[in-house]
Amino acid sequence: MLTFLLQRLGFAALTLCVISVLAFVIIQLPPGDFVDTYIANLSASGSSVSQAEAEALRRLYGLDQPIWVQYFKWISRVLVGDFGESMEWRRPVSEVIGDRLWMTVLISFFALILTWGIALPIGVISAVRQYSVADYVFTFVSFIGLAIPNFLLALVIMYVAFRYFGVNAGGLFSQEFELAPWSWAKVWDLVKHLPLPGLILALAGTAQLVRIMRANLLDELRKPYVVTARAKGLPERRVIVKYPVRAALNPFASTIAYLFPYLVSGSVIVSIVLSLPTVGPLLVKALIAQDMFLAGTIILLLGALTVVGTFISDLVLMWIDPRIRHQME
Template identity: 35%
Template sequence: MSQFIQFVMTRAFLALVTLLTVSLIVFTLMELVPGTCAERYLAFKNTQGSQITIADIAAEERRLGLDRPFIERWGKWVGNVFFRGEFGDSCILRLDINQLLADKFWISLGICMAALILSYMIAVPVGIVAASSNNAVANNSLRFVSYLGLALPNFLLALIIMLFSTVFFGDSLTGLFSKEYRDAAWSWAKFGDFLSRAWLPIFILGWSATAFALQTVRALMLDEIGKLYVTAAAARGVTGSRLLWRYPARHALGPVINSLGFDLNRIFNELPIVALILTLTEAGALLFESLARSNDQQLAGAIIFLLTASIVLLNFVTDIMLALLDPRVRRGMMG
C-alpha cells in the first residue's frame, strides 16, 4: 500500500510540474506575438470609431499590468491559480474568468467526453469482432468508413452538414442553445435543448475519434489473436466470443485504456475549429479566440490549464483502471 501512496504522490507531483510547464509555455509563446492584448482590445474599439492614440494603448497596458516583465505576470497568475483558485480577469472580454468559464469548460469537457465514450462504445466491440471476422465485404466497408473518418477534416464535415441542413431544413444547426434558452438558467428543459444541438459536435468529433480507435483496437486484436496462448485456450475448448473476450481482448485493451488521456487531448484539439464553425460558445472556441485573435494570455492560460488538468486527471484514472485490469501492472504498483 505504501508503494501505491508513493505512486500517487509521484504522479501528483509530476502533474503539478506538467501544469506549470504548460502554462509557462503558453505565456511564452503568446509573448512572442506582436501586439499586446491592450492593443487588440483598443483595435476593436478603433473599428467602432474610437480615436485611439499610442498614449491610450500605453495607459491601457499600465492599467492591465502588461508593462510588467512577463515572468512576473506569469508568476503572479500561477500564484493566484494555485493559492486562491482564481484565474483573474480576461483582458479582452473584461470578465472574471472563473465566472466566464464556469459553464463553458464543463460543456466543452462534456462534449469531448461524450465523443470519447461514443467512439469507444463503437470501436471496442466492432474492432474486436472485425479482427476475428473473415467477412470481406463487412471488413472493407468498415475500413472505408474508418478511413473516411480519419481523412475528412472535421471542419469540412461540419460545413457539409451545416450546408446540407441549411439547404434542406432551413436551419444552420449552429449554436449551443435555442434562442429561448440561451440566457436562461440551467434546467432539464435547457439540458434537453442543449442535447438537441450538442449531438452534432459530438457526432463530428466522435466520427474521427471512432475511426482512430477502431483501427487501433483492430490492429491490437489481430496481433493478439495469432499468439500461442490464444491457440492453447482454443485447444482447451474455449470458443467463440468467450475466447475473444477472455484472452486476446483483455491484452489488446490495455494499451487502449492507456491512450484515453491522449485521445481526450486529441478530441479537444479538434474542438476549437468545430466549435468556431458551429458557433458553439464554449471553451474551445474561446481558446481559439484568445490565442489567435486577442492574445489574451490569462484566458488562454486558464483554458489550457484546465484542459491539462483534466488530461492529467484522466491519465491518473486510467492508470488505476489499468492496475485493476492487468495483474502485472497491479503487482508493479502495489507490491
C-alpha cells in the first residue's frame, strides 16, 4: 500500500508539472501580451503610452524574453512559495488571491458534502423502490437539475429572493462584514450565507450522482448473493445496506476525481453571478488582461485541487472496497 501511495504522489507531481506548462503556454497563445492590453485600455480612455514606455514595461515584467525563460523564472519562484507579482494589480499574487482561494475551497467542499449527502439516500430510495411514485419524482427532478445551468439557477434564485422577499441573495457576507477583520461574528455571518451558493453548485452534481447510484444499486440488487440473502430470511434493510449499497459505492466514490474540479470550475460563473469573493472573477479578469502570473497561479492551484480530488477518490475506494486494498498489498 505504501508503494501505491508513493506512486500516486509521484504521478500527482508529474501532473502538476504538465499543468503548469500547459497553463503558462495557453495563456500566452492569444496575440499580444499584458502590455498590449494595458496600452489598448489606456487608449480607450484617451491616454497614450510611448514606445519607450512600453518596452520599459516589457523589460520590467520579463516579457521581452523567450517564453521558456519566462516559464522557468516563474516556476522556480513558485517552488519556493513565491508566485510572482500580478501585473494588473501590481501586488504579489499571494496577496491578490488571499482569502479568495480559501473561500473557493470552502464553497466547493461544502457543495461536495451536500452533493453526497443528498444524492446517496435519494439514489438508494430510487433503486429500492423502482418505478414507484418517489422514483418517478426523483428522476424528473434529476433531469431538471441536469438541464438547468448553475448560473441560470443562481439568477432565478436572486430574482425570486429580491422580488418577493426583498433580500439580496448575492455575496458571502453582509454589508457590514465585507471589509471587517475576521471575528466570530464574521464567521457566523459566513456560515449563514454559505448554504445558498453551496446548494446551487451541488444541484447539477447531485442530479448526476443520483442516476449513477440508482443504476449501480439496481445492478447489485439483481445479483445472486442478494437473492440468497433474502432467501435466508435476513432483514431487508440489512440485505440492502450490508453489501449492495457498499458495492454500488465504488463508481460513486470514483466520481470525486472529476466532481471536485467540476465544482471548482463551475463556481467561476456562479461566483460572478452571485458576487462571491472567490478566485473565479479574478481568473476571468486575469485571462482577459493576459496577466500570466496571476492566471497561471490560479490555474495551477485549481489543477492541484483536481489532483487532490483524484487522490481522495483513490483513498475512499480503498476504504470501502476490501478487494482494492488486497490488490494494493
